[in-house]
Amino acid sequence: MLDSVIQITLFMVALALALNLWRLCLGPSLPDRILALDTMYINSIALLVLFGMYERNNLYFEAALLVAVMGFVGTVALSKYLLRGDIIE
Numbered sequence: 001m002l003d004s005v006i007q008i009t010l011f012m013v014a015l016a017l018a019l020n021l022w023r024l025c026l027g028p029s030l031p032d033r034i035l036a037l038d039t040m041y042i043n044s045i046a047l048l049v050l051f052g053m054y055e056r057n058n059l060y061f062e063a064a065l066l067v068a069v070m071g072f073v074g075t076v077a078l079s080k081y082l083l084r085g086d087i088i089e
Contacts, residue, residue, distance in 0.1 A: 006054045013050065017043040034078050041071030 020040045027033040045064045052060030081087050 003054065006050055010047065010050050013043055013046045030082060034082065038075045041067060
């Protein structure tokens with residue numbers, strides 16, 4: 001029962017990831033694209049966690065933590081670049 005729910009949820013999160021990719025490519029402004037990229041990080045974390053639950057493997061949880069850290073750093077860097085035009089002062 002839980003495996004079928006995880007499979008359905010994996011499909012739904014993958015669909016959300018595809019829609020975020022669409023927003024990233026066609027976003028009307030740069031802040032919309034940065035927000036779509038940030039949401040893609042969150043959806044990829046959800047995919048890794050769900051796949052780790054489905055496979056019953058702890059390695060995917062560690063990968064999700066790495067993606068979370070890199071996503072945070074990337075979002076901060078892009079936001080700083082958007083506001084100031086320079087990442088490092």
